[in-house]
Amino acid sequence: MDGVLVVGAGPVGLTAACQLARLGITVRVVDALATPTTESRAVGVHARSLEMLAALGVLPALEARGRRIGVLAMTDGRSGDTRARIPVGDIASRHPYVLDIPQPDTEAVLADRAAELGVAVERGTRLTALAQDGEGVTVTLAGPEGERTEQVGWVVGADGGHSTTRHLLGTHLEGAFHGQHFAMADVDVDTSLTRDTIWMFTHPEGMGIHFPLAGDRARVMFLVEEPTADAPTLAEIQSLADARMGGRLRVRDPRWLAYFEVHHAQVPQYRHGRVLLAGDAAHIHSPAGAQGMNTGMQDAANLAWKLALVVHGRADARLLDSYHDERHPVGAAVVRKTTLLTDVGTASGPAGTIRDVALFLVGHVRRVSDAAATQMAELTIGYRDSALSxxxxxxxxxxxxxxxxxxxxxxxxxxxxxxxxxxxxxxxxxxxxxxxxxxxxxxxxxxxxxxxxxxxxxxxxxxxxxxxxxxxxxxxxxxxxxxxxxxxxxxxxxxxxxxxxxxxxxxxxxxx
Structure with missing residues (x-):
């Protein structure tokens, strides 16, 4: 039993599968969805992930479907004053930009690469049970042809915030569970806002964020009170845009309208014997800063080479402990930073004044601006304290x-x-x-x-x-x-x- 079962065919699971397969590991991917999602979901890919995706051989295909973003702007949603513009063009990377691309396109490109590497995605297949011993993992999979029990060597749980893998392990997310609610829309827009910029609007009633995508398409989202409906209407999205984006955005032709709730939490342990958690299965947080998918894909990149050595019998399984040791602190830092960024976006009164002064410094002191851009791009992440360094x-x-x-x-x-x-x-x-x-x-x-x-x-x-x-x-x-x-x-x-x-x-x- 030397194969790896990856649970979840999102960007994290597909990244893990591709990285494992190119290192010569037999990989299977299962996903509960019968067909790939059409929901835009995560849209921003940062420089550190772009570097990894370039080495994986998929960046040109991703570029053809996305839009390069060169600036993050922090704007007062009431006055329309831009408090800070953070350019990312000078960061120390071969890819000094954010690539805004809908998640289905990211998944399609990664799935194509996985297929080239001999990995197929088994759709409509759910993990319903698992048990492990020193020799492998017994998994029960429920698919189109019924339920079956199989033996695999290792399991990578990359099945999202409602992870079945995490549930079956008996572990739980730990953190803040008061919840934050967002109204989200994947729409076409008419706007005077520049299309090479991610716009974050601060407002006492809740932040608004505008991610330009290819063509007239955009992702917009707003922090809102707990909703009473399953999804917002296009008119409600327009009303939020009018109130928090100064009337600078007209929305039309919706592809996806949704409410979603975000918690800020993390599992205490990423490795559980022969089962390892990655991405939203291991950490969940606010979408502010577009860190979630990137952090998850970097989880996968960190894990894959270590797991490949172990599966090939070239390294002791203790090497996998370093996956938790290196990536758990990164996930914890992302939870903290995105929570802070969300709170900053909603500050008012004295806290809002302090926020505006801080944003002025970010926007007008080059060294501070460069540091903010570098951190957002995940270029500050490293493992100097790791036992592997x-x-x-x-x-x-x-x-x-x-x-x-x-x-x-x-x-x-x-x-x-x-x-x-x-x-x-x-x-x-x-x-x-x-x-x-x-x-x-x-x-x-x-x-x-x-x-x-x-x-x-x-x-x-x-x-x-x-x-x-x-x-x-x-x-x-x-x-x-x-x-x-x-x-x-x-x-x-x-x-x-x-x-x-x-x-x-x-x-x-x-x-x-």
Whole structure:
């Protein structure tokens, strides 16, 4: 029983499935919905996720369906004054923008990539029971042909905020359950608002948010009191827009109108033996800042390479404990930040005055604005305190083990054509960047990844890589999820072997 069952065919589950499949794991995906959702749901994809999706090979298809957003604007919904404009074009990423794209399009592109990798989605199939032991997980699945019980090696629960997987494990979300209610509309709009900007309107009665999509399409949402109906009418959405967006938006041609309730909570543990939770199954929070789907997809990227090593029998299952250790603090921080952002949007009186002063600083102090954009793009997330982040010897640069791998301009292939770290990561597995001759490192790394010798396989004529990573000798091991695992001032294969064997628990041959 060495296969993985992914429960949930949303962006998180499909990301996990794609990442596992490209690492050679047999994956099955089940989803309770008989057909893919047509509801726009999550729409904003941030830079850190775009980097991962580019390496996965799906970014061009996503770009063709979405709209690039270059600015987040915070505007007073009563006066119409814009308190802060936060440009994202200068963030340290190859993708300095937000891609606004309806969730069904994201799912369609990821499902196509999964199919290319040999993964099919079993629709109309629900997980109804599970039990596990040291050998695997017994799951009961109810599908179009009835109920069946099967054995799988591992289960990834990515089945959303009402997760059946979480319920069957007997674990619960812990946090604030007073609930916040939003009215949401997927509509076409006529507006004077610029289409390259996500607009967040502050208002004492509740924030309003406008996400421009491709063409005239947009997602608009408003924080509201507890509703008494199943869904708002188009007229009610227009009334909210008039009141909180200064009459700058006319809505028409609705595709989806809905109310939804948001809590701010998280499960205490992401790993339960052979069952692991990701995305909304592990953490739920306000849509403010468009962090939820991105956090979930990054959960999947973090988990997949570790689970692949374990399933292949290359690493001890204890490696999976690092999934919780690294991602649980990230989820907790997102819950805190989105709760704060929602509260900021509704502040009035003295709190509103303080909010407006803070927004003025964000909008007018470049350093503060850049920091806000970088944080929103999830570029500040790292794992420096992780047990998997190791530095050997001296290091003089800003990059530390646990940071996301820098991707500087100026690298070339031997034929002179440009190349990026992102492109190199399109090859599944670890990426070992070696300054100088690789020696026995390729033998030590083996089939776990690719060794790239700077000066032989990739040229760095201007020293951009050395400046970015802080040393001109030694090696850097980039994990499959794009984060730096090992930084060393030597190319001694024993150092690499100790990292793989002792830190990751990976079985590797002895160095001669």
């Amino acid at each position: 190791v530095r050997h010897g001296r290091h003089h640069g800003d990059v530390r083990a646990g940071d996301h791998a820098p991707d500087p301009d100026g690298l070339q292939r031997p034929d002179g054509t440009p190349v990026t770290i992102e492109e190199l990561q399109a090859t599944p597995g670890f990426l070992l960047l070696v300054h100088g001759g690789p020696g026995a490192l390729a033998t030590t790394l083996g089939d776990l990844g690719t060794v790239v010798a700077i000066g032989r396989d990739v040229l760095d004529p201007e020293g951009a890589l050395a400046r970015a990573y802080g040393n001109r000798d030694g090696m850097v091991l980039v994990r499959p999820d794009g984060y730096v695992g090992l930084v060393a001032d030597t190319t001694d294969p024993h150092v690499l072997r100790r990292y793989l064997a002792d830190t990751l628990g990976v079985a590797v041959p002895a160095v001669a």
